[in-house]
Amino acid sequence: MKGYQTEQKRMLLTFLEQHRAHPLTIEEIVCGLAGEHAPGKSTVYRLMNQLVEDGVVRRFVRGNSRHFVYQLMQETCHKHLHCRCVACGTLYHLDEETSRSMGQLLQQSGFALDGQQTTLLGTCRGCGGR
Numbered sequence: 001m002k003g004y005q006t007e008q009k010r011m012l013l014t015f016l017e018q019h020r021a022h023p024l025t026i027e028e029i030v031c032g033l034a035g036e037h038a039p040g041k042s043t044v045y046r047l048m049n050q051l052v053e054d055g056v057v058r059r060f061v062r063g064n065s066r067h068f069v070y071q072l073m074q075e076t077c078h079k080h081l082h083c084r085c086v087a088c089g090t091l092y093h094l095d096e097e098t099s100r101s102m103g104q105l106l107q108q109s110g111f112a113l114d115g116q117q118t119t120l121l122g123t124c125r126g127c128g129g130r
């Protein structure tokens, strides 16, 4: 049973890896995984919750909808801050230099930024941001 679960988790991670640039809903993940040994919706839910807890996947709300979307994090994600476009949902990884300066700026105001919990919201260039 355990080996079977590992296999499903591996499938899930491979799929998320292929869609790294796009946050996906549980439904989209389930559809995308369709196949003989594909995990069902409740299994995907459970596995995704595990991955979120493990810090492998990030969960947030898409745009103004009430749909949760999931996106795979990178190994270096703890070193930089993230921006998310509220229009298209794309997650941008800021470079370490910019992330550090932002942290320092806030520190001067006596505030310690939690980079792990923080995602800056805005609009990307492609969606009309500047």
Ligand SMILES: [Zn+2]
Residues within 6 Å of the ligand: 074, 076, 077, 078, 080, 081, 082, 092, 093, 094
């Ligand atoms: Zn990142």
Ligand SMILES: [Zn+2]
Residues within 6 Å of the ligand: 085, 086, 087, 088, 089, 090, 123, 124, 125, 126, 127
């Ligand atoms: Zn955008």
